Amino acid sequence: MTEIIAGIRVPDSALTRAATQLVRDSEDDLLYNHSRRVFLWGALAGERRGLSYDPELLYVGAMFHDMGLTEAYASPDLRFEVDGANAARQFLTGYGVVERDIEDVWAAIALHTTPGIPEHMRPTVALLTAGVEMDVLGMAYDDFTPMQRDHVCAHHPREHNFKENVIDHFANGIIKKPLTTFGNVKADVLALKDPSYRRMNFCNIILGSPWPT
Template sequence: MNQSLHLPETVAGIRVPDSVMARAATQLVRDTEDDLLYNHSRRVYFWGALTGKRRSLKYDPELLYMGAMFHDMGLTGAYASKDLRFEVDGANAARDFLKSYGVPERDIEDVWTSIALHTTPGVPKHMRATIALVTAGVEMDVLGLAYDEFTPEQREHVCAHHPREHNFKEAVIDHFAEGTIRKPQTTFGNVKADVLALKDPNYRRMNFCSIILASPWSH
């Protein structure tokens, strides 16, 4: 999709990063992801940034933008590995991209972690702002967490610029399934086990306790 980007500079009072790196990331994601994932990723940035603003958190908008834009790249054919969690594939894609722009290692680590942990509830909120806010944005857009903490005007403005498809709930589950169905072992211990349990009749969950009890240890 080599569509030219004519996007508003500010949405719901949140400015979109406009550096050379941010513009390149936007174009890369736009060319790689379908409309559903692209619009979802943009919304994640705005929800995350609005959350940071509401909580008076100090965060780097550009790093938050990188985490939001790359967080689902591991679901695409271009970046999916054969054996890693899709979250790690997206994190690795972001790391390689950021390294090519000379971003400091500490910042790269924060973006990598924000993507790798974005489907791990209860942990990112205790970490640095980039990590916490990417997950907050994902949880708002996918799960509706903290929905009422955003004003109706904020929700309407973000979704006017980056619409939720009428079947987004079902469609995003389908995207998760497509990104994991060929590597079901990557669902162990994470929420994608629920996705394949719903979408793949041949899927069998691995059980943590069974693995412990079947280990080679004698006791």
């Protein structure tokens, strides 16, 4: 049966059902519910902005955006965002999705922790980040009605102290590859959770480069 949550029709196709099942089998409840909320916030933002977007692509992007935090999809040396993007690429390729659409989903996932850029890109990219920013940071919170917020969270609860525990999930997914946090917001996660973490400094890298001047 087609689900409608806060007025948003959740895509129901062989592709999206397979994506849902794969993510359900790979992620715990916290990340799964977070990913579903990200789709819904992104879709609601798209409706509010009057954007023409592909719900299936946005859905797959939302569902895969944190897959790089899971043991099954984490690489030893790539940013977790890239791991998730690569997993989505492999999945979509298996369903014969056209390359431009795959590239949009890849970019949406890869850039979802790089603020200031996705909002200027195509709708799949812009709306995925909008959904993440709403769910994790509460950005544009008041642009969503209380009824929308309540309906989304009734279907996919922010339980188990989501604020603290999502930070723990981020930390657990990246703590073994701290160099991947250079230049992105996840450096803040390790600064909070790993006492041994030392931030890389862009200016120190410039000044310490092998160039003589």
